[in-house]
Amino acid sequence: MNNNSKNMSWQLLTLVILVALGAGLYVATKKIDYTWNWNRVPQYFIYHHEVEHRVAADGRVESIATSGKKSVVTYVNEFDETSMFTVDTEHLNVDEGEDLFAGDRVGSSFSWMAGPLLKGLWTTLWISAVSSVFGILIGLITGLCRIAKNPTLRSLSIIYIEIIRGTPLLVQIFIAYFFIGTVFNIDRLVAGVAALSVFAGAYVAEIIRAGIQSIPRGQMEAARSLGMNSAQAMIYIILPQAFKRTLPPLAGQFISLIKDSSLLSIIAITELSKSGREVITSTFATFEIWFVVALLYLIMTLSLSQVIAWVERRLAVSD
Amino acid sequence: MIKTVDLKKSFVGRGQTVYAVDGITAHIQTGEVVVIIGPSGSGKSTYLRCLNGLETLSSGHIYVDGVDLAAKTTDLNKVRREVGMVFQQFNLFPHKTVLENLVLAQQVVRKRSRSEAEAKGRELLKKVGIAEKEKEYPNRLSGGQQQRVAIARALAMDPKVMLFDEPTSALDPEMVGEVLEVMKQLAREGMTMVVVTHEMGFAREVADRVLFMDQGKLVEEGTPEHFFTEPKEERAKAFLKQVL
Numbered sequence: 001m002n003n004n005s006k007n008m009s010w011q012l013l014t015l016v017i018l019v020a021l022g023a024g025l026y027v028a029t030k031k032i033d034y035t036w037n038w039n040r041v042p043q044y045f046i047y048h049h050e051v052e053h054r055v056a057a058d059g060r061v062e063s064i065a066t067s068g069k070k071s072v073v074t075y076v077n078e079f080d081e082t083s084m085f086t087v088d089t090e091h092l093n094v095d096e097g098e099d100l101f102a103g104d105r106v107g108s109s110f111s112w113m114a115g116p117l118l119k120g121l122w123t124t125l126w127i128s129a130v131s132s133v134f135g136i137l138i139g140l141i142t143g144l145c146r147i148a149k150n151p152t153l154r155s156l157s158i159i160y161i162e163i164i165r166g167t168p169l170l171v172q173i174f175i176a177y178f179f180i181g182t183v184f185n186i187d188r189l190v191a192g193v194a195a196l197s198v199f200a201g202a203y204v205a206e207i208i209r210a211g212i213q214s215i216p217r218g219q220m221e222a223a224r225s226l227g228m229n230s231a232q233a234m235i236y237i238i239l240p241q242a243f244k245r246t247l248p249p250l251a252g253q254f255i256s257l258i259k260d261s262s263l264l265s266i267i268a269i270t271e272l273s274k275s276g277r278e279v280i281t282s283t284f285a286t287f288e289i290w291f292v293v294a295l296l297y298l299i300m301t302l303s304l305s306q307v308i309a310w311v312e313r314r315l316a317v318s319d
Numbered sequence: 320m321i322k323t324v325d326l327k328k329s330f331v332g333r334g335q336t337v338y339a340v341d342g343i344t345a346h347i348q349t350g351e352v353v354v355i356i357g358p359s360g361s362g363k364s365t366y367l368r369c370l371n372g373l374e375t376l377s378s379g380h381i382y383v384d385g386v387d388l389a390a391k392t393t394d395l396n397k398v399r400r401e402v403g404m405v406f407q408q409f410n411l412f413p414h415k416t417v418l419e420n421l422v423l424a425q426q427v428v429r430k431r432s433r434s435e436a437e438a439k440g441r442e443l444l445k446k447v448g449i450a451e452k453e454k455e456y457p458n459r460l461s462g463g464q465q466q467r468v469a470i471a472r473a474l475a476m477d478p479k480v481m482l483f484d485e486p487t488s489a490l491d492p493e494m495v496g497e498v499l500e501v502m503k504q505l506a507r508e509g510m511t512m513v514v515v516t517h518e519m520g521f522a523r524e525v526a527d528r529v530l531f532m533d534q535g536k537l538v539e540e541g542t543p544e545h546f547f548t549e550p551k552e553e554r555a556k557a558f559l560k561q562v563l
Binding site for chain 1: 371413424427429457
């Protein structure tokens with residue numbers, strides 16, 4: 001057997017195992033008498049929202065101008081005030097010249113609205129993105145302090161890193177929200193993003209320190225011997241090389257950050273996992289929603305690792 | 320050009336103080352090519368690294384063009400741009416192309432425009448004989464080519480002195496010649512050079528003066544004819560017996 005067909009048969013085995021696992025899951029759910037309602041899931045991503053237009057006071061329909069799917073109803077009430085309603089022609093309830101009483105329905109208009117799952121997804125995305133940016137900034141500064149000559153900077157950064165790495169993120173979120181949030185009267189979103197950034201910053205700091213220290217000393221000496229000061233040497237020579245080496249661990253850190261953002265549900269930030277829970281309370285489609293939520297997290301993390309892999313390939317040209 | 324007065328440099332390790340450079344007084348004139356030789360661990364490289372402030376001095380003075388490196392008020396960055404250095408391990412910037420290696424410091428330190436720096440860079444690459452490699456990354460070049468780029472990079476700053484720290488020691492034997500050729504050409508053009516090397520042929524042919532160091536001390540100095548034919552000191556004689 002040559003290498004290629006050997007590889008093929010192993011891949012076949014992988015496939016068989018995956019199919020067997022799937023079949024096992026299917027049989028297991030059959031046994032517990034659970035009704036799958038996948039058709040109820042899509043409406044929690046996006047739904048057709050109906051807005052009813054009602055008149056506030058008695059009056060008369062002055063005119064109706066129909067253009068395609070939309071109609072504009074001009075209405076004059078008993079105080080001679082004119083108002084306009086734009087409704088879908090299909091859902092128009094009145095005729096021209098008709099008398100209406102307060103609370104009567106002129107018609108409805110429909111629009112597509114984002115459901116809770118989509119909103120939660122968006123919240124998770126922007127919270128993770130903002131926290132990553134601040135995490136990098138905090139991590140970069142702390143990482144540089146960690147290897148600075150000044151003993152105070154060094155000690156402070158070590159204390160920060162050890163405290164953050166030695167306590168659970170959940171506890172940090174509670175402290176950020178209940179203690180710091182109360183003392184400084186800050187919003188829950190700000191407290192949540194701050195907690196995540198500070199948490200990520202400690203790990204990023206260690207990654208960046210390791211990256212900088214992995215660059216041979218000769219690089220710094222060469223830069224200094226050309227007359228660059230230490231900041232210039234850092235910016236132009238050391239950090240670009242360190243960045244390239246730290247990309248894989250940084251990617252891991254940011255993937256963790258996306259997943260860790262689910263802990264913010266504990267302080268009532270409606271990100272993806274909390275949205276999922278809210279949808280479950282109104283649908284009882286527990287299994288479906290959690291599978292969907294898991295899939296959405298997976299899509300986010302896999303896309304991020306693809307992007308990072310692409311950047312890594314771009315930077316590999318000088319190897 | 321460079322004056323060193325009773326220079327000492329010590330390292331502290333495991334409770335003992337070791338003097339790598341132990342009281343050296345030597346002067347290097349403008350346009351002079353000085354070759355420093357000596358056994359391993361004799362402090363040659365440390366002495367050279369002191370000359371552009373890569374090592375802090377323990378005591379004594381170094382005056383580069385009249386500026387005292389030991390003085391607290393001296394801006395070392397200003398001194399270093401006048402003193403080019405070539406390392407044993409080349410130390411090219413691997414994330415930059417060959418041309419960018421030459422351009423970067425010119426722009427950042429000398430504040431030259433991009434086009435001016437590139438013109439200067441290309442001219443120097445032509446001079447060291449690798450103009451066609453300007454778009455390559457350093458890792459794609461042979462050791463000899465990398466070292467010639469490193470020399471060009473130092474020259475791009477228009478230094479008044481060039482320091483060479485064992486520039487051929489990390490090279491395959493067949494590449495030593497091309498680097499020495501570039502250095503000989505520089506010497507002919509009147510560049511002030513301080514070279515730490517094990518290439519005795521180069522010392523004999525190019526040097527105006529040879530300094531022999533052992534255990535951090537300057538043991539003997541003189542012209543190459545004097546040093547290689549009739550050295551006075553026993554240690555120098557013993558060393559020459561080993562290497563020649």
